Amino acid sequence: MQPVGEHQSALILAADLTQPQKLHTRQQCFYGCVFCGSPVFSYYLQPNHQSAVLICPLHAKQLQSSLLSRSTLAERIAQPFNQQRIHKPGFSFDPNRRVQVSVGMNTVYADFMPADSEQYCIWVNGLEFFTLHSESGWLCFSFMLSDAAGQPLLKVEKGELKLSPEHWEYSYEVNTLKIRDQQRRLQCTAQLCNDRVLLTKGHFVDPSGDGFVVEGNRVIAMLDGQKGGQYMHRIEPGRYKGGWALFNKIRHPDLVMPGNFAFVCAAKRKYPGSER
Ligand SMILES: [Zn+2]
Incomplete structure:
Protein backbone atom coordinates (compact mmCIF):
# COMPACT_ATOMS: atom_id res chain seq x y z
CA MET A 1 0.00 0.00 0.00
CA ILE A 86 15.72 24.79 -28.99
CA HIS A 87 16.71 23.77 -32.50
CA LYS A 88 13.16 23.21 -33.69
CA PRO A 89 10.28 25.65 -33.82
CA GLY A 90 9.77 26.69 -30.22
CA PHE A 91 9.64 30.09 -28.62
CA SER A 92 13.30 31.06 -28.52
CA PHE A 93 13.60 33.93 -30.80
CA ASP A 94 16.19 34.57 -33.51
CA PRO A 95 16.44 38.34 -34.01
CA ASN A 96 17.66 37.81 -37.59
CA ARG A 97 14.55 35.96 -38.54
CA ARG A 98 11.20 37.57 -39.03
CA VAL A 99 8.11 36.16 -37.51
CA GLN A 100 5.32 35.53 -39.99
CA VAL A 101 2.08 36.71 -38.51
CA SER A 102 -1.04 35.59 -40.34
CA VAL A 103 -4.62 36.25 -39.43
CA GLY A 104 -6.78 34.28 -41.80
CA MET A 105 -5.09 34.66 -45.19
CA ASN A 106 -3.57 38.03 -44.37
CA THR A 107 0.10 38.07 -43.51
CA VAL A 108 2.51 40.60 -42.02
CA TYR A 109 6.05 40.05 -40.82
CA ALA A 110 7.14 41.09 -37.38
CA ASP A 111 10.64 42.44 -36.89
CA PHE A 112 11.55 42.66 -33.25
CA MET A 113 14.19 44.92 -31.85
CA PRO A 114 16.95 43.24 -29.82
CA ALA A 115 15.43 44.88 -26.73
CA ASP A 116 12.13 43.66 -25.38
CA SER A 117 9.27 44.85 -27.54
CA GLU A 118 5.82 43.98 -28.70
CA GLN A 119 3.74 43.82 -31.82
CA TYR A 120 0.02 44.37 -31.80
CA CYS A 121 -1.61 41.83 -34.07
CA ILE A 122 -5.23 42.66 -33.32
CA TRP A 123 -6.13 45.97 -31.74
CA VAL A 124 -9.68 47.20 -31.31
CA ASN A 125 -10.57 50.61 -29.86
CA GLY A 126 -7.65 50.59 -27.46
CA LEU A 127 -8.00 46.96 -26.42
CA GLU A 128 -5.17 44.63 -27.32
CA PHE A 129 -6.84 41.44 -28.50
CA PHE A 130 -3.72 39.69 -29.73
CA THR A 131 -0.19 40.85 -28.95
CA LEU A 132 3.22 39.28 -29.47
CA HIS A 133 5.88 40.05 -26.91
CA SER A 134 9.57 39.51 -27.45
CA GLU A 135 11.14 39.11 -24.08
CA SER A 136 14.82 38.41 -23.44
CA GLY A 137 15.08 36.43 -26.67
CA TRP A 138 11.78 34.61 -26.31
CA LEU A 139 8.31 35.05 -27.74
CA CYS A 140 5.19 35.03 -25.66
CA PHE A 141 1.58 35.87 -26.35
CA SER A 142 -1.25 37.86 -24.87
CA PHE A 143 -4.76 37.54 -26.19
CA MET A 144 -8.42 37.89 -25.38
CA LEU A 145 -11.33 35.96 -26.84
CA SER A 146 -14.91 37.13 -26.78
CA ASP A 147 -18.20 35.58 -27.69
CA ALA A 148 -20.02 36.69 -30.85
CA ALA A 149 -21.68 39.56 -28.97
CA GLY A 150 -18.37 40.88 -27.64
CA GLN A 151 -18.55 39.64 -24.07
CA PRO A 152 -15.05 38.74 -22.86
CA LEU A 153 -14.63 35.01 -22.32
CA LEU A 154 -10.97 34.31 -22.05
CA LYS A 155 -7.86 36.29 -21.24
CA VAL A 156 -4.21 35.33 -21.56
CA GLU A 157 -1.45 37.70 -20.38
CA LYS A 158 2.07 36.84 -21.48
CA GLY A 159 1.02 33.22 -21.61
CA GLU A 160 -0.71 33.21 -18.24
CA LEU A 161 -4.33 32.12 -18.40
CA LYS A 162 -6.07 34.83 -16.39
CA LEU A 163 -9.67 34.14 -17.31
CA SER A 164 -11.31 31.07 -18.79
CA PRO A 165 -14.83 29.67 -18.79
CA GLU A 166 -15.11 26.50 -16.75
CA HIS A 167 -14.61 23.20 -18.56
CA TRP A 168 -13.00 24.70 -21.62
CA GLU A 169 -10.30 22.48 -23.06
CA TYR A 170 -6.83 23.46 -24.18
CA SER A 171 -4.44 21.46 -26.29
CA TYR A 172 -1.10 22.29 -27.88
CA GLU A 173 0.18 19.81 -30.44
CA VAL A 174 2.42 20.28 -33.48
CA ASN A 175 2.76 23.98 -32.66
CA THR A 176 -1.01 24.41 -32.73
CA LEU A 177 -3.06 25.69 -29.85
CA LYS A 178 -6.70 24.61 -29.89
CA ILE A 179 -9.25 25.87 -27.43
CA ARG A 180 -12.62 24.14 -27.20
CA ASP A 181 -15.70 25.11 -25.25
CA GLN A 182 -17.81 22.92 -22.98
CA GLN A 183 -19.59 21.40 -26.00
CA ARG A 184 -16.17 20.67 -27.52
CA ARG A 185 -16.71 23.22 -30.29
CA LEU A 186 -13.55 24.94 -31.43
CA GLN A 187 -13.38 28.53 -30.18
CA CYS A 188 -9.79 29.31 -31.10
CA THR A 189 -7.10 27.81 -33.32
CA ALA A 190 -3.63 29.29 -33.59
CA GLN A 191 -0.27 28.01 -34.72
CA LEU A 192 2.14 29.58 -32.28
CA CYS A 193 5.89 29.18 -32.55
CA ASN A 194 8.98 31.29 -33.06
CA ASP A 195 8.79 31.75 -36.81
CA ARG A 196 5.07 31.62 -37.40
CA VAL A 197 1.94 32.87 -35.76
CA LEU A 198 -1.13 31.79 -37.70
CA LEU A 199 -4.53 32.55 -36.35
CA THR A 200 -7.43 30.78 -38.03
CA LYS A 201 -10.26 30.89 -35.53
CA GLY A 202 -11.50 33.24 -32.86
CA HIS A 203 -13.81 36.10 -31.94
CA PHE A 204 -12.01 39.32 -31.05
CA VAL A 205 -14.92 41.67 -30.51
CA ASP A 206 -15.27 44.41 -27.90
CA PRO A 207 -18.41 44.91 -25.77
CA SER A 208 -19.79 47.45 -28.28
CA GLY A 209 -19.66 44.89 -31.07
CA ASP A 210 -16.54 46.27 -32.77
CA GLY A 211 -13.74 43.91 -33.70
CA PHE A 212 -12.73 41.00 -35.86
CA VAL A 213 -14.04 37.50 -36.37
CA VAL A 214 -11.48 35.08 -37.77
CA GLU A 215 -12.90 32.02 -39.46
CA GLY A 216 -10.50 29.94 -41.51
CA ASN A 217 -9.16 32.14 -44.29
CA ARG A 218 -11.58 34.92 -43.59
CA VAL A 219 -11.16 37.95 -41.38
CA ILE A 220 -14.48 39.68 -40.89
CA ALA A 221 -14.51 43.17 -39.44
CA MET A 222 -17.45 43.88 -37.15
CA LEU A 223 -18.78 47.36 -36.45
CA ASP A 224 -21.55 47.85 -33.91
CA GLY A 225 -22.22 44.13 -34.04
CA GLN A 226 -22.64 44.11 -37.81
CA LYS A 227 -20.35 42.79 -40.48
CA GLY A 228 -18.25 45.65 -41.77
CA GLY A 229 -16.29 43.88 -44.46
CA GLN A 230 -13.91 41.05 -45.19
CA TYR A 231 -10.18 41.15 -45.54
CA MET A 232 -8.39 38.64 -47.69
CA HIS A 233 -5.16 40.13 -48.96
CA ARG A 234 -1.57 39.19 -48.97
CA ILE A 235 0.46 42.32 -48.31
CA GLU A 236 4.01 43.40 -48.89
CA PRO A 237 6.26 42.35 -46.05
CA GLY A 238 8.21 44.87 -44.05
CA ARG A 239 5.91 47.83 -44.43
CA TYR A 240 4.02 47.55 -41.20
CA LYS A 241 4.70 47.20 -37.53
CA GLY A 242 1.27 46.04 -36.62
CA GLY A 243 -1.47 43.79 -37.91
CA TRP A 244 -5.17 44.43 -37.75
CA ALA A 245 -6.70 47.46 -36.14
CA LEU A 246 -10.26 48.54 -35.80
CA PHE A 247 -10.81 52.07 -34.69
CA ASN A 248 -14.30 53.38 -34.14
CA LYS A 249 -13.58 57.09 -34.20
CA ILE A 250 -17.20 57.95 -33.64
CA ARG A 251 -17.32 56.09 -30.36
CA HIS A 252 -13.75 56.84 -29.29
CA PRO A 253 -12.96 60.33 -30.61
CA ASP A 254 -10.01 60.93 -28.28
CA LEU A 255 -8.27 57.61 -28.63
CA VAL A 256 -4.86 57.56 -30.31
CA MET A 257 -4.04 54.47 -32.35
CA PRO A 258 -0.53 53.13 -31.76
CA GLY A 259 1.84 51.83 -34.39
CA ASN A 260 1.42 51.39 -38.07
CA PHE A 261 -1.14 48.78 -38.89
CA ALA A 262 -1.44 46.82 -42.10
CA PHE A 263 -5.21 46.87 -41.93
CA VAL A 264 -7.23 49.61 -40.41
CA CYS A 265 -10.96 49.51 -40.35
CA ALA A 266 -12.47 52.72 -39.07
CA ALA A 267 -16.06 53.71 -38.49
CA LYS A 268 -16.79 56.73 -40.63
CA ARG A 269 -20.52 56.69 -40.79
CA LYS A 270 -22.77 58.03 -38.08
CA TYR A 271 -24.56 55.30 -36.32
CA PRO A 272 -28.15 55.56 -35.09
CA GLY A 273 -28.43 57.13 -31.65
CA SER A 274 -25.16 59.01 -31.90
CA GLU A 275 -25.44 62.57 -30.71
CA ARG A 276 -22.27 63.55 -32.52
ZN1 LIG B 1 0.71 20.91 -21.18
Whole structure:
Protein backbone atom coordinates (compact mmCIF):
# COMPACT_ATOMS: atom_id res chain seq x y z
CA MET A 1 0.00 0.00 0.00
CA GLN A 2 1.18 3.42 -0.82
CA PRO A 3 1.09 5.97 1.95
CA VAL A 4 -1.92 8.20 2.05
CA GLY A 5 -1.16 11.39 0.23
CA GLU A 6 1.05 9.83 -2.41
CA HIS A 7 -1.64 10.41 -5.00
CA GLN A 8 -2.86 13.67 -3.62
CA SER A 9 -2.17 16.52 -5.92
CA ALA A 10 0.57 18.76 -4.74
CA LEU A 11 -0.50 21.31 -7.29
CA ILE A 12 -1.21 24.75 -5.88
CA LEU A 13 -1.69 27.84 -7.99
CA ALA A 14 1.04 30.37 -7.36
CA ALA A 15 -1.23 33.33 -6.76
CA ASP A 16 1.15 35.98 -5.48
CA LEU A 17 4.14 35.90 -7.78
CA THR A 18 5.80 39.20 -8.58
CA GLN A 19 6.48 40.12 -12.22
CA PRO A 20 10.22 39.30 -11.86
CA GLN A 21 9.32 35.90 -10.36
CA LYS A 22 6.98 35.22 -13.28
CA LEU A 23 9.68 36.22 -15.76
CA HIS A 24 12.15 33.93 -14.01
CA THR A 25 9.65 31.05 -14.15
CA ARG A 26 8.95 31.60 -17.84
CA GLN A 27 12.66 31.47 -18.55
CA GLN A 28 13.16 28.37 -16.38
CA CYS A 29 10.37 26.55 -18.22
CA PHE A 30 11.35 27.76 -21.71
CA TYR A 31 8.11 29.71 -22.11
CA GLY A 32 5.70 26.81 -22.08
CA CYS A 33 4.00 24.03 -20.15
CA VAL A 34 6.74 21.68 -18.93
CA PHE A 35 4.76 18.72 -20.30
CA CYS A 36 3.69 19.86 -23.77
CA GLY A 37 5.27 23.26 -24.38
CA SER A 38 1.92 25.06 -24.55
CA PRO A 39 2.35 28.84 -24.60
CA VAL A 40 -0.86 29.12 -22.53
CA PHE A 41 -0.33 28.09 -18.93
CA SER A 42 -0.75 28.88 -15.24
CA TYR A 43 1.93 29.32 -12.60
CA TYR A 44 1.96 26.57 -9.97
CA LEU A 45 4.02 26.23 -6.83
CA GLN A 46 6.46 23.36 -6.77
CA PRO A 47 6.39 21.20 -3.68
CA ASN A 48 9.35 21.96 -1.41
CA HIS A 49 10.67 24.46 -3.88
CA GLN A 50 11.20 28.17 -4.12
CA SER A 51 10.39 28.67 -7.79
CA ALA A 52 7.14 28.11 -9.64
CA VAL A 53 6.44 25.99 -12.71
CA LEU A 54 4.38 26.49 -15.90
CA ILE A 55 1.65 23.94 -16.54
CA CYS A 56 -1.15 24.14 -19.12
CA PRO A 57 -4.79 23.49 -18.18
CA LEU A 58 -4.77 20.00 -19.75
CA HIS A 59 -1.74 18.79 -17.82
CA ALA A 60 -2.82 20.50 -14.60
CA LYS A 61 -6.03 18.47 -14.89
CA GLN A 62 -4.09 15.26 -15.50
CA LEU A 63 -1.89 15.93 -12.48
CA GLN A 64 -4.88 16.63 -10.32
CA SER A 65 -6.63 13.45 -11.42
CA SER A 66 -3.41 11.44 -10.89
CA LEU A 67 -3.16 10.52 -14.59
CA LEU A 68 0.29 12.03 -14.25
CA SER A 69 2.43 11.28 -11.25
CA ARG A 70 4.45 13.62 -9.12
CA SER A 71 7.64 11.90 -10.21
CA THR A 72 6.79 12.63 -13.86
CA LEU A 73 6.28 16.24 -12.86
CA ALA A 74 9.71 16.29 -11.23
CA GLU A 75 11.26 14.84 -14.40
CA ARG A 76 9.59 17.44 -16.56
CA ILE A 77 10.62 20.28 -14.27
CA ALA A 78 14.21 19.09 -14.66
CA GLN A 79 13.79 18.92 -18.43
CA PRO A 80 10.89 21.03 -19.68
CA PHE A 81 9.37 20.07 -23.02
CA ASN A 82 10.48 23.27 -24.73
CA GLN A 83 14.09 22.72 -23.73
CA GLN A 84 14.22 20.07 -26.43
CA ARG A 85 12.75 22.44 -28.99
CA ILE A 86 15.72 24.79 -28.99
CA HIS A 87 16.71 23.77 -32.50
CA LYS A 88 13.16 23.21 -33.69
CA PRO A 89 10.28 25.65 -33.82
CA GLY A 90 9.77 26.69 -30.22
CA PHE A 91 9.64 30.09 -28.62
CA SER A 92 13.30 31.06 -28.52
CA PHE A 93 13.60 33.93 -30.80
CA ASP A 94 16.19 34.57 -33.51
CA PRO A 95 16.44 38.34 -34.01
CA ASN A 96 17.66 37.81 -37.59
CA ARG A 97 14.55 35.96 -38.54
CA ARG A 98 11.20 37.57 -39.03
CA VAL A 99 8.11 36.16 -37.51
CA GLN A 100 5.32 35.53 -39.99
CA VAL A 101 2.08 36.71 -38.51
CA SER A 102 -1.04 35.59 -40.34
CA VAL A 103 -4.62 36.25 -39.43
CA GLY A 104 -6.78 34.28 -41.80
CA MET A 105 -5.09 34.66 -45.19
CA ASN A 106 -3.57 38.03 -44.37
CA THR A 107 0.10 38.07 -43.51
CA VAL A 108 2.51 40.60 -42.02
CA TYR A 109 6.05 40.05 -40.82
CA ALA A 110 7.14 41.09 -37.38
CA ASP A 111 10.64 42.44 -36.89
CA PHE A 112 11.55 42.66 -33.25
CA MET A 113 14.19 44.92 -31.85
CA PRO A 114 16.95 43.24 -29.82
CA ALA A 115 15.43 44.88 -26.73
CA ASP A 116 12.13 43.66 -25.38
CA SER A 117 9.27 44.85 -27.54
CA GLU A 118 5.82 43.98 -28.70
CA GLN A 119 3.74 43.82 -31.82
CA TYR A 120 0.02 44.37 -31.80
CA CYS A 121 -1.61 41.83 -34.07
CA ILE A 122 -5.23 42.66 -33.32
CA TRP A 123 -6.13 45.97 -31.74
CA VAL A 124 -9.68 47.20 -31.31
CA ASN A 125 -10.57 50.61 -29.86
CA GLY A 126 -7.65 50.59 -27.46
CA LEU A 127 -8.00 46.96 -26.42
CA GLU A 128 -5.17 44.63 -27.32
CA PHE A 129 -6.84 41.44 -28.50
CA PHE A 130 -3.72 39.69 -29.73
CA THR A 131 -0.19 40.85 -28.95
CA LEU A 132 3.22 39.28 -29.47
CA HIS A 133 5.88 40.05 -26.91
CA SER A 134 9.57 39.51 -27.45
CA GLU A 135 11.14 39.11 -24.08
CA SER A 136 14.82 38.41 -23.44
CA GLY A 137 15.08 36.43 -26.67
CA TRP A 138 11.78 34.61 -26.31
CA LEU A 139 8.31 35.05 -27.74
CA CYS A 140 5.19 35.03 -25.66
CA PHE A 141 1.58 35.87 -26.35
CA SER A 142 -1.25 37.86 -24.87
CA PHE A 143 -4.76 37.54 -26.19
CA MET A 144 -8.42 37.89 -25.38
CA LEU A 145 -11.33 35.96 -26.84
CA SER A 146 -14.91 37.13 -26.78
CA ASP A 147 -18.20 35.58 -27.69
CA ALA A 148 -20.02 36.69 -30.85
CA ALA A 149 -21.68 39.56 -28.97
CA GLY A 150 -18.37 40.88 -27.64
CA GLN A 151 -18.55 39.64 -24.07
CA PRO A 152 -15.05 38.74 -22.86
CA LEU A 153 -14.63 35.01 -22.32
CA LEU A 154 -10.97 34.31 -22.05
CA LYS A 155 -7.86 36.29 -21.24
CA VAL A 156 -4.21 35.33 -21.56
CA GLU A 157 -1.45 37.70 -20.38
CA LYS A 158 2.07 36.84 -21.48
CA GLY A 159 1.02 33.22 -21.61
CA GLU A 160 -0.71 33.21 -18.24
CA LEU A 161 -4.33 32.12 -18.40
CA LYS A 162 -6.07 34.83 -16.39
CA LEU A 163 -9.67 34.14 -17.31
CA SER A 164 -11.31 31.07 -18.79
CA PRO A 165 -14.83 29.67 -18.79
CA GLU A 166 -15.11 26.50 -16.75
CA HIS A 167 -14.61 23.20 -18.56
CA TRP A 168 -13.00 24.70 -21.62
CA GLU A 169 -10.30 22.48 -23.06
CA TYR A 170 -6.83 23.46 -24.18
CA SER A 171 -4.44 21.46 -26.29
CA TYR A 172 -1.10 22.29 -27.88
CA GLU A 173 0.18 19.81 -30.44
CA VAL A 174 2.42 20.28 -33.48
CA ASN A 175 2.76 23.98 -32.66
CA THR A 176 -1.01 24.41 -32.73
CA LEU A 177 -3.06 25.69 -29.85
CA LYS A 178 -6.70 24.61 -29.89
CA ILE A 179 -9.25 25.87 -27.43
CA ARG A 180 -12.62 24.14 -27.20
CA ASP A 181 -15.70 25.11 -25.25
CA GLN A 182 -17.81 22.92 -22.98
CA GLN A 183 -19.59 21.40 -26.00
CA ARG A 184 -16.17 20.67 -27.52
CA ARG A 185 -16.71 23.22 -30.29
CA LEU A 186 -13.55 24.94 -31.43
CA GLN A 187 -13.38 28.53 -30.18
CA CYS A 188 -9.79 29.31 -31.10
CA THR A 189 -7.10 27.81 -33.32
CA ALA A 190 -3.63 29.29 -33.59
CA GLN A 191 -0.27 28.01 -34.72
CA LEU A 192 2.14 29.58 -32.28
CA CYS A 193 5.89 29.18 -32.55
CA ASN A 194 8.98 31.29 -33.06
CA ASP A 195 8.79 31.75 -36.81
CA ARG A 196 5.07 31.62 -37.40
CA VAL A 197 1.94 32.87 -35.76
CA LEU A 198 -1.13 31.79 -37.70
CA LEU A 199 -4.53 32.55 -36.35
CA THR A 200 -7.43 30.78 -38.03
CA LYS A 201 -10.26 30.89 -35.53
CA GLY A 202 -11.50 33.24 -32.86
CA HIS A 203 -13.81 36.10 -31.94
CA PHE A 204 -12.01 39.32 -31.05
CA VAL A 205 -14.92 41.67 -30.51
CA ASP A 206 -15.27 44.41 -27.90
CA PRO A 207 -18.41 44.91 -25.77
CA SER A 208 -19.79 47.45 -28.28
CA GLY A 209 -19.66 44.89 -31.07
CA ASP A 210 -16.54 46.27 -32.77
CA GLY A 211 -13.74 43.91 -33.70
CA PHE A 212 -12.73 41.00 -35.86
CA VAL A 213 -14.04 37.50 -36.37
CA VAL A 214 -11.48 35.08 -37.77
CA GLU A 215 -12.90 32.02 -39.46
CA GLY A 216 -10.50 29.94 -41.51
CA ASN A 217 -9.16 32.14 -44.29
CA ARG A 218 -11.58 34.92 -43.59
CA VAL A 219 -11.16 37.95 -41.38
CA ILE A 220 -14.48 39.68 -40.89
CA ALA A 221 -14.51 43.17 -39.44
CA MET A 222 -17.45 43.88 -37.15
CA LEU A 223 -18.78 47.36 -36.45
CA ASP A 224 -21.55 47.85 -33.91
CA GLY A 225 -22.22 44.13 -34.04
CA GLN A 226 -22.64 44.11 -37.81
CA LYS A 227 -20.35 42.79 -40.48
CA GLY A 228 -18.25 45.65 -41.77
CA GLY A 229 -16.29 43.88 -44.46
CA GLN A 230 -13.91 41.05 -45.19
CA TYR A 231 -10.18 41.15 -45.54
CA MET A 232 -8.39 38.64 -47.69
CA HIS A 233 -5.16 40.13 -48.96
CA ARG A 234 -1.57 39.19 -48.97
CA ILE A 235 0.46 42.32 -48.31
CA GLU A 236 4.01 43.40 -48.89
CA PRO A 237 6.26 42.35 -46.05
CA GLY A 238 8.21 44.87 -44.05
CA ARG A 239 5.91 47.83 -44.43
CA TYR A 240 4.02 47.55 -41.20
CA LYS A 241 4.70 47.20 -37.53
CA GLY A 242 1.27 46.04 -36.62
CA GLY A 243 -1.47 43.79 -37.91
CA TRP A 244 -5.17 44.43 -37.75
CA ALA A 245 -6.70 47.46 -36.14
CA LEU A 246 -10.26 48.54 -35.80
CA PHE A 247 -10.81 52.07 -34.69
CA ASN A 248 -14.30 53.38 -34.14
CA LYS A 249 -13.58 57.09 -34.20
CA ILE A 250 -17.20 57.95 -33.64
CA ARG A 251 -17.32 56.09 -30.36
CA HIS A 252 -13.75 56.84 -29.29
CA PRO A 253 -12.96 60.33 -30.61
CA ASP A 254 -10.01 60.93 -28.28
CA LEU A 255 -8.27 57.61 -28.63
CA VAL A 256 -4.86 57.56 -30.31
CA MET A 257 -4.04 54.47 -32.35
CA PRO A 258 -0.53 53.13 -31.76
CA GLY A 259 1.84 51.83 -34.39
CA ASN A 260 1.42 51.39 -38.07
CA PHE A 261 -1.14 48.78 -38.89
CA ALA A 262 -1.44 46.82 -42.10
CA PHE A 263 -5.21 46.87 -41.93
CA VAL A 264 -7.23 49.61 -40.41
CA CYS A 265 -10.96 49.51 -40.35
CA ALA A 266 -12.47 52.72 -39.07
CA ALA A 267 -16.06 53.71 -38.49
CA LYS A 268 -16.79 56.73 -40.63
CA ARG A 269 -20.52 56.69 -40.79
CA LYS A 270 -22.77 58.03 -38.08
CA TYR A 271 -24.56 55.30 -36.32
CA PRO A 272 -28.15 55.56 -35.09
CA GLY A 273 -28.43 57.13 -31.65
CA SER A 274 -25.16 59.01 -31.90
CA GLU A 275 -25.44 62.57 -30.71
CA ARG A 276 -22.27 63.55 -32.52
ZN1 LIG B 1 0.71 20.91 -21.18
